[in-house]
């Protein structure tokens with residue numbers, strides 16, 4: 001598999017970059033040079049994470065979703081056929097399934113392999129304690145299953161996702177996957193009971209009607225106050241209690257380490273014990 005083909009796939013995205021998130025739309029609208037800089041940062045983060053966390057003994061590997069993940073697959077391919085021959089790769093959705101297949105890697109399923117050695121995924125934003133917002137691409141249910149099943153769950157992203165408090169840079173709201181049947185009542189509860197007056201159903205861009213997830217559900221994007229987002233575990237618990245909610249794009253207490261590519265060619269690594277390490281280019 002040529003590396004460029006993996007990115008052609010994502011660029012055309014089967015619509016991923018173009019259609020999934022307002023964040024991604026912002027990127028699409030940015031100048032070519034800023035896209036290059038952001039992409040370079042994504043690649044740096046992905047390569048560093050793979051080099052440190054995808055070890056020869058790791059045989060069951062979870063592959064997340066988003067525009068940073070193709071670089072993860074690219075780096076894994078660079079580890080060579082010998083190392084990848086007896087590995088199985090589990091996808092978090094349609095996009096990563098296509099990535100794995102196109103790369104010529106062996107595709108597996110979480111139902112066959114409920115214990116994963118390492119899962120690497122993107123994020124929409126991560127805070128100081130490694131709580132994350134995920135689901136800008138509507139994949140959070142399968143992503144959370146593969147994150148929790150993994151001995152090591154690693155997040156990779158560019159510098160824009162590295163925050164102190166969730167909701168600082170990613171302002172579209174917390175992505176919430178809901179059963180279509182319950183979507184109106186969940187929306188109402190979010191607006192009236194959970195103080196998210198601007199919660200909205202995510203609409204598709206090249207289809208009339210709402211975004212439909214890989215699990216045939218809908219997505220609600222629910223913005224919350226900074227006060228609420230400073231306590232993501234509590235917020236997650238209260239959203240999950242709403243009948244009809246399938247999964248919430250708040251990941252709390254699952255990330256072992258997050259790698260953020262910076263514009264100057266360095267990588268910032270944040271670990272679950274609170275340690276922050278600055279990795280200079282090439283180290």
Ligand SMILES: O=C[C@H](O)[C@H](O)[C@H](O)COP(=O)(O)O
Nearest residue numbers: 066067122135136137138139
């Ligand atoms: O549902 C999508 C996922 O949570 C992605 O990992 C997240 O949206 C980050 O994607 P990207 O790397 O494109 O910013």
